[in-house]
Each structure stands twice: as C-alpha cells, then as structure tokens.
Amino acid sequence: MLLSEAKILIIDDDVDVLSAAKLLLKRHAKAVDIEKNPQKLPFLVTNGDYNLILLDMNFTRDVNSGREGFHWLDRILDINPAAKVIMITAYGDIEMAIRAIKAGAIDFVLKPWENDKLLATIATALEGGKDKVVAVAEEKAKDDDKKNNKAASDTIVATSDSMRQVLLTTERVASTDANVLILGENGTGKTQLAKHLHQHSKRADKPFVAVDLGAISETLFESELFGHVKGAFTDAKEDRAGRFEEAKGGTIFLDEIGNLTLPLQAKLLTVIQERKVTRVGSNKPIALDVRLVCATNMNIEKMVTEKTFRQDLLYRINTIELELPPLRDRPEDISALAEYYLKQYAKKYNRPVNDISNALVKKMQQYNWPGNIRELQHAVERAVILSQEKTLQPDDLFLKSSAGQPATATGFDLEDMEKTMIIKALKRFNGNITDAARELGLSRAALYRRMEKYGL
Numbered sequence: 001m002l003l004s005e006a007k008i009l010i011i012d013d014d015v016d017v018l019s020a021a022k023l024l025l026k027r028h029a030k031a032v033d034i035e036k037n038p039q040k041l042p043f044l045v046t047n048g049d050y051n052l053i054l055l056d057m058n059f060t061r062d063v064n065s066g067r068e069g070f071h072w073l074d075r076i077l078d079i080n081p082a083a084k085v086i087m088i089t090a091y092g093d094i095e096m097a098i099r100a101i102k103a104g105a106i107d108f109v110l111k112p113w114e115n116d117k118l119l120a121t122i123a124t125a126l127e128g129g130k131d132k133v134v135a136v137a138e139e140k141a142k143d144d145d146k147k148n149n150k151a152a153s154d155t156i157v158a159t160s161d162s163m164r165q166v167l168l169t170t171e172r173v174a175s176t177d178a179n180v181l182i183l184g185e186n187g188t189g190k191t192q193l194a195k196h197l198h199q200h201s202k203r204a205d206k207p208f209v210a211v212d213l214g215a216i217s218e219t220l221f222e223s224e225l226f227g228h229v230k231g232a233f234t235d236a237k238e239d240r241a242g243r244f245e246e247a248k249g250g251t252i253f254l255d256e257i258g259n260l261t262l263p264l265q266a267k268l269l270t271v272i273q274e275r276k277v278t279r280v281g282s283n284k285p286i287a288l289d290v291r292l293v294c295a296t297n298m299n300i301e302k303m304v305t306e307k308t309f310r311q312d313l314l315y316r317i318n319t320i321e322l323e324l325p326p327l328r329d330r331p332e333d334i335s336a337l338a339e340y341y342l343k344q345y346a347k348k349y350n351r352p353v354n355d356i357s358n359a360l361v362k363k364m365q366q367y368n369w370p371g372n373i374r375e376l377q378h379a380v381e382r383a384v385i386l387s388q389e390k391t392l393q394p395d396d397l398f399l400k401s402s403a404g405q406p407a408t409a410t411g412f413d414l415e416d417m418e419k420t421m422i423i424k425a426l427k428r429f430n431g432n433i434t435d436a437a438r439e440l441g442l443s444r445a446a447l448y449r450r451m452e453k454y455g456l
C-alpha cells in the first residue's frame with residue numbers, strides 16, 4: 001500500500017514529538033491521528049482502521065524500561081495480530097528495539113529521527129503487507145506445535161562432511177530401539193538431532209518429550225519424571241503422570257544428563273533397568289515403552305573416572321554415541337547456516353537483506369563460536385534486524401566473545417581506543433549519530449553496534 005493512501009496513528013506522551021511527526025506525515029499520508037494517552041489505544045485500534053501505528057516505547061518520562069511500550073504493543077497485537085506497529089525508541093535503546101521486533105513490531109525508528117529515514121521506514125512497512133500476516137501465521141503455527149507437544153519439523157542444515165556423517169548415522173540408528181547418547185558443546189544442535197532421530201524412527205507419530213535435567217530441582221525430580229498420586233505430598237492435589245509416562249510409545253529426551261547427582265543417577269538407572277516407573281506415593285509399577293535419548297555437553301568419560309557419573313548408567317544410556325562437532329570445526333556449515341538464517345529472518349522481519357558479503361563469511365569462519373549454532377543464529381537475527389542494506393557486511397555482525405582470537409601484539413587495547421574515539425566523536429557532534437558516524441568513517445548501523453557493545 002502507498003503512503004499517500006495510508007491512515008496513520010501516532011502515540012507518544014511527548015507533545016513535541018507528536019506535533020513534529022504529524023507535521024511531517026500529514027504532507028505524505030492520507031490521514032494522521034495523534035494521541036498522548038496510551039489508555040485510548042484499545043478503542044482507537046478497534047475503531048480507527050489504521051494502516052500503521054507509530055508507538056512510543058517509554059511513556060513515563062523517567063522510567064526507561066520500555067516495559068509500557070511492550071505492554072501496549074501486546075495489546076495492539078491482541079486486538080489485531082496483523083497490525084503494523086513501528087516503535088519509537090530512544091537513542092541507545094537498540095536492545096529494546098530488537099526485542100520489540102521479536103515481539104511483533106514491524107520496525108523501529110530512533111528519536112530524534114531523520115525525516116527521510118522515517119518516511120522510508122514507514123513506506124517499507126506499508127509495502128510488506130502479506131509477509132507480516134504470513135509471519136504471524138507461522139509464529140502461531142509454531143506456538144500451536146509447542147502446545148501440542150509435537151516435535152517441530154525443524155530443518156537440519158548439514159553441508160560439512162562431519163555433519164553429514166552424523167546425520168547418516170543418526171538416520172541409520174533411528175529405526176532401531178537402541179538408547180542413544182548425544183555429545184556436543186552447548187548450542188551444537190543436540191536437541192535438534194534428538195528430534196531428527198525421533199522423526200526418522202518408527203515412533204515418529206508418538207510423543208517426543210524433552211526434559212532439561214539441569215532445570216529440575218532435586219526435590220522435584222521424581223515427581224516430574226515418574227509422576228505422583230494425589231496426597232503423595234502437600235502440593236499433590238491430584239494424580240499426575242510423569243514425563244516418562246507422557247512419552248508413552250515415543251521418545252524421551254533427557255538433556256544435560258551429566259548434571260544429575262549420584263542419588264538421582266541411581267533412581268534413573270533403576271527405571272531404565274526395570275523399564276518400569278512407579279509414581280511417587282504409589283506402589284504400582286507402570287510398564288514403560290519409550291526410546292531413551294540422552295545428551296550432555298560434559299566430558300562424561302572423565303566424570304566416570306572421577307566417580308561423579310556412574311559407569312553402569314553410562315553403559316545403559318550410550319548403546320550408540322553420536323558426537324556433534326563444534327561449529328568452529330565445520331566452516332562449510334557456518335556459511336550454510338548463516339545463509340539459512342538470513343533468509344528465514346529476512347522473511348520473518350520483512351527486511352531487504354538477501355546476501356552475505358565474502359568478507360563477512362571470512363570473519364565468521366575465523367571466529368570461534370563458543371555458543372555454536374545458537375550464537376550464530378542470534379547474531380544473524382540481530383544483523384538482519386539492524387541492517388539497512390541488501391548485503392550484510394562484516395560490521396553488521398556483532399560477535400560477543402573474542403575468546404580464541406589472536407591477542408593484539410602491540411600491548412594497546414584496541415577496544416579501549418575505539419571506545420574513546422567514539423565518545424569523543426559523539427561529544428563533538430552533541431550525540432548526532434549521522435555526523436559522528438561520518439567523522440569515524442562508519443555506517444550508522446556500525447556505529448550503533450559499537451555504542452551498544454561499549455554500553456554508550
């Protein structure tokens with residue numbers, strides 16, 4: 001839809017912002033309404049038939065949490081899930097803006113804005129009608145999937161020889177009922193692989209139940225995994241099946257198995273050996289028909305040597321071992337995954353970006369990715385949200401950790417120097433990002449990222 005045909009609503013508690021925006025937009029749009037009081041939003045959204053809403057992130061002057069903005073964003077999307085909301089955020093609030101986009105806003109503008117940039121952002125948002133609706137529908141489908149406790153049919157990207165080999169073995173062992181132990185650092189895709197195994201097994205149409213053992217307290221372990229009967233303890237108001245029973249006929253995935261204390265390891269071993277569970281407070285064992293898949297990021301053999309993990313339990317769970325290599329050891333997967341996530345997020349957030357420069361691919365392949373695929377996924381998501389161009393450049397990707405990178409030989413801390421230069425440039429231009437970026441020879445997006453990195 002064209003801006004000249006659009007009806008726009010602007011909500012901000014700053015009347016100067018409202019009048020400046022109205023002055024600018026009424027020359028380009030069909031109609032512009034302004035409102036100072038966000039309480040009127042539900043009425044306006046229900047009755048106003050707006051094509052676009054510009055919403056302030058922080059309503060209470062001295063509270064900068066943005067929470068109110070999120071609250072109102074939620075309300076708008078509750079009333080109309082396809083509503084197009086652009087958030088107005090304060091300078092330095094990039095993190096918040098990213099969260100808002102993840103929560104369903106279509107874009108953000110920073111205050112004080114440049115008129116041309118604001119008009120371009122609005123025009124792009126108005127153009128991308130269908131994508132937004134599709135994205136909302138997809139999110140909803142995903143939520144529904146989660147609610148139904150189904151294993152989502154996630155794509156596995158595997159270009160490297162090592163990953164292809166892992167996939168091949170996984171698919172081969174899927175049809176057996178053997179217990180599988182998946183090893184790998186955090187974020188290498190252990191959960192994803194467990195789901196893949198389940199989907200290729202003859203239990204695929206039965207439940208896939210994932211349990212994060214690292215997140216269950218010792219006291220709740222038994223009742224969570226094995227269930228309980230009414231009155232077994234104070235909070236046991238009714239009979240409840242445990243996770244093992246929920247997985248009946250399907251697969252149970254026990255993540256972070258290395259985190260189990262020795263007494264809990266003993267309890268789990270008994271269940272696996274006897275293939276029966278007994279709910280807490282009951283004395284009736286229930287026969288189990290589940291496939292057991294476990295995972296850990298710990299060195300479990302070493303734990304056995306150190307006697308912190310029972311050898312007999314390890315023998316039970318690792319009939320077949322699959323090991324996911326860390327991302328830094330499979331450079332072909334780095335570029336394939338980056339492209340996969342670039343496409344996915346560009347579509348989801350309706351962004352123009354569709355390519356990755358060779359220089360950025362090189363930068364990604366030199367980085368050590370301590371958080372593996374999860375870290376790469378988040379880095380690409382942020383870059384897609386922030387990028388204004390069609391091709392992602394090295395500066396667009398914000399990498400958190402520099403661990404494993406060669407240290408600077410000069411003894412100077414380059415980061416300190418960079419930070420000082422940015423502070424100086426910002427002071428010189430009274431916080432004007434465009435001028436400071438030009439002085440520093442950076443794009444605006446690159447300057448924002450550095451400001452964020454240094455907490456400026």
Ligand SMILES: Nc1ncnc2c1ncn2[C@@H]1O[C@H](COP(=O)(O)OP(=O)(O)OP(=O)(O)O)[C@@H](O)[C@H]1O
Nearest residue numbers: 155156157158185186187188189190191192373374
């Ligand atoms: N081969 C892959 N292709 C595409 N995406 C992947 C792949 N492997 C993992 N992912 C994605 O990476 C993220 C992390 O994967 P997952 O949760 O499976 O890792 P994990 O090893 O179980 O992590 P943790 O050790 O923290 O439990 C998920 O969003 C997942 O969808």
